[in-house]
Amino acid sequence: MKIAVLIKHVPVSNDVSVDPETHALIRANSEGMINPSDLNAIEEAMVLKEKTGGHVTVFTMGPPDAEKSLRDAMAMGCDDSCLITDRCVAGGDTIATAKVLAAGVKRYGGFDLILGGALSSDGATGQVGAMVAEYLSIPHISEISSIDYNDNMTGKLEAVKKYQSDNFKIRTELPALITVCFGANNPRLATLRTKRAAKSKPLKTYTNQDLKLPLDKIGLAGSPTVVIDSSTPEIQRKAEIITGTPADAAKAIRALIQKEEGKE
Amino acid sequence: MEKKRIGIIGGGISGTCLGYHLSLYDNAEVIVFEKDTIGGASTAKSAGTVCLFDDSLNNRYWDVRLYGFESYLKMEQEEKGSAGFDKTGTLVVATDEKVESVIKTGIALTQAAGYTGEYITDKDRIKEILPDISTENILGAGYTLDDGYFDGTMISNTYAKKLQKNGGAVKTGVKVTEVKMEDKKINGLTTSEGESYEFDYVVDCTGPWSKFTGELVDLEVPLWHTKAEAFFLSPPGKKLDYTFPVLKYPAFYALRAGDNIFICKSHLSMDLNNPMHAGQWDPDKLPATGGTDDYFIDFLLDQLEMRVPGIVDSGLVSSWLSYRAEPKDFLPILGETPIEGYILATGYGGNGVIEAPAASRDLAKLIMRGESTPLLEDWAFKRLL
Numbered sequence: 001m002k003i004a005v006l007i008k009h010v011p012v013s014n015d016v017s018v019d020p021e022t023h024a025l026i027r028a029n030s031e032g033m034i035n036p037s038d039l040n041a042i043e044e045a046m047v048l049k050e051k052t053g054g055h056v057t058v059f060t061m062g063p064p065d066a067e068k069s070l071r072d073a074m075a076m077g078c079d080d081s082c083l084i085t086d087r088c089v090a091g092g093d094t095i096a097t098a099k100v101l102a103a104g105v106k107r108y109g110g111f112d113l114i115l116g117g118a119l120s121s122d123g124a125t126g127q128v129g130a131m132v133a134e135y136l137s138i139p140h141i142s143e144i145s146s147i148d149y150n151d152n153m154t155g156k157l158e159a160v161k162k163y164q165s166d167n168f169k170i171r172t173e174l175p176a177l178i179t180v181c182f183g184a185n186n187p188r189l190a191t192l193r194t195k196r197a198a199k200s201k202p203l204k205t206y207t208n209q210d211l212k213l214p215l216d217k218i219g220l221a222g223s224p225t226v227v228i229d230s231s232t233p234e235i236q237r238k239a240e241i242i243t244g245t246p247a248d249a250a251k252a253i254r255a256l257i258q259k260e261e262g263k264e
Numbered sequence: 265m266e267k268k269r270i271g272i273i274g275g276g277i278s279g280t281c282l283g284y285h286l287s288l289y290d291n292a293e294v295i296v297f298e299k300d301t302i303g304g305a306s307t308a309k310s311a312g313t314v315c316l317f318d319d320s321l322n323n324r325y326w327d328v329r330l331y332g333f334e335s336y337l338k339m340e341q342e343e344k345g346s347a348g349f350d351k352t353g354t355l356v357v358a359t360d361e362k363v364e365s366v367i368k369t370g371i372a373l374t375q376a377a378g379y380t381g382e383y384i385t386d387k388d389r390i391k392e393i394l395p396d397i398s399t400e401n402i403l404g405a406g407y408t409l410d411d412g413y414f415d416g417t418m419i420s421n422t423y424a425k426k427l428q429k430n431g432g433a434v435k436t437g438v439k440v441t442e443v444k445m446e447d448k449k450i451n452g453l454t455t456s457e458g459e460s461y462e463f464d465y466v467v468d469c470t471g472p473w474s475k476f477t478g479e480l481v482d483l484e485v486p487l488w489h490t491k492a493e494a495f496f497l498s499p500p501g502k503k504l505d506y507t508f509p510v511l512k513y514p515a516f517y518a519l520r521a522g523d524n525i526f527i528c529k530s531h532l533s534m535d536l537n538n539p540m541h542a543g544q545w546d547p548d549k550l551p552a553t554g555g556t557d558d559y560f561i562d563f564l565l566d567q568l569e570m571r572v573p574g575i576v577d578s579g580l581v582s583s584w585l586s587y588r589a590e591p592k593d594f595l596p597i598l599g600e601t602p603i604e605g606y607i608l609a610t611g612y613g614g615n616g617v618i619e620a621p622a623a624s625r626d627l628a629k630l631i632m633r634g635e636s637t638p639l640l641e642d643w644a645f646k647r648l649l
Binding site for chain 2: 014031033188189190191192193195196199
């Protein structure tokens, strides 16, 4: 089985700021890592690769330093990688990003299955996977918790999707795109040996010269989404420890309730 | 008795330990200023190994090592967990005769102080202690069961608590923005909150930040940063079925961290002339995690394949980069500077947890009584001029 995994190079949490003009995340100065649920997608790809003797290619769209996440993915076992990087794709919303990723996957070609994380830790829209599937005109299943595949399922694959308290088993024809929930499995760890090996694994770079997408359809120019405002939530939680005898504590609690009621 | 007012910049192991030792004097008025949290910066990234014998500090200063170790044992006796002691023992591997000689001297000093220590040449016995080790190309190993590693952050917070109990003060989240002088003599400082304080002495305990702190008084502090690059490894099979001791080789050291193994390049193997090892950087720009160099992966892989092959296929759980502050001779800078009243307690490199108690004991004596000690003479600023 030939598998593509779409990953995102996201800022390490607590290490990011917001541009006051564009309201976009400023990623230039922050340390990057693989988006957490993408690690679960990579793990699913590794399990399928082991079952089917397949080949896994990892894709990302991002700045040149997103190569770090591609190398980390290859240290986990992905065979090769593709970095889509170009100034003209920067600042894209989910639609513009999905167009670029779909074009990259299509140009690379020949995949039976495309996997990705269900949500990114910095954007958390959960839209890109489904959009890529639509642009590639293939079926998709979103937010799955496990994948089942055996040799009798030629050309098909089953995934389990949790919805509220129930599990749904969904079967799809291949090629298909599936997004994997955070925590669906325990992603394997790289080792020193695989880290070193990953440094010399193949990495292909695509720019828009390769993808030939119209400039008004990608990046900021091709993004219909407009962020009007953004703000950091004000934390208003506060705690007070009430001490003393149970009777004193009860009086204090009553006084607090009365005080709060008086505010309304 | 005349009061002496001392302001300490930096709330890591250096600042809190000095603050505590000063607070033992009735006439000391001490305030520690920490811009973030106590023991939360480079101290938090210290391995905290305080071994009775290894090569991290020359045997000439063995009493410094012993005083540190026993200070933390006492802390643990007063309140269990207050120094974060994990008594794993230590295995120091002799890779050549020079290292062997240092280990044997350290063991003799350890035994003289009443602790256990032995030099083992029986390779089966060494493998019993550390089954994952390779005993090829080694002469033997020094071993003690009595020591292990401590938690620098816990110790710093315990010292902070003790110094406050003795009447001192600790101000966290407060940055020192100006050190005030009159007639080339220190007379106080100003903080980011706009508060002004009067002091007779200001002590720089900012370690990797000392180069920048020194700029507040136009003092060039001769420190370089060496990279402390560390990995946390999850051993194959996920859980060790033996007590992993503090393991010391000349080029690297390792210790257990829960079910994982912490591993780091030793600071004495760093080359100040190698830009991959050393430089002068801004510690505020260090990422919380990650940031290690590719060469470190190659270095560790080669070392583990040769030295500890049983853990070479461990999973890489996490990594971080920290900066150690090192003068050219890799020893701390303690005591007076050309600026009257401006004192240094910095440059501990990777050895702050080991050296701070003895250094602070002596520095407090210098500040409060004007008495120097052989240790202060050895580690004085003037040696670097």
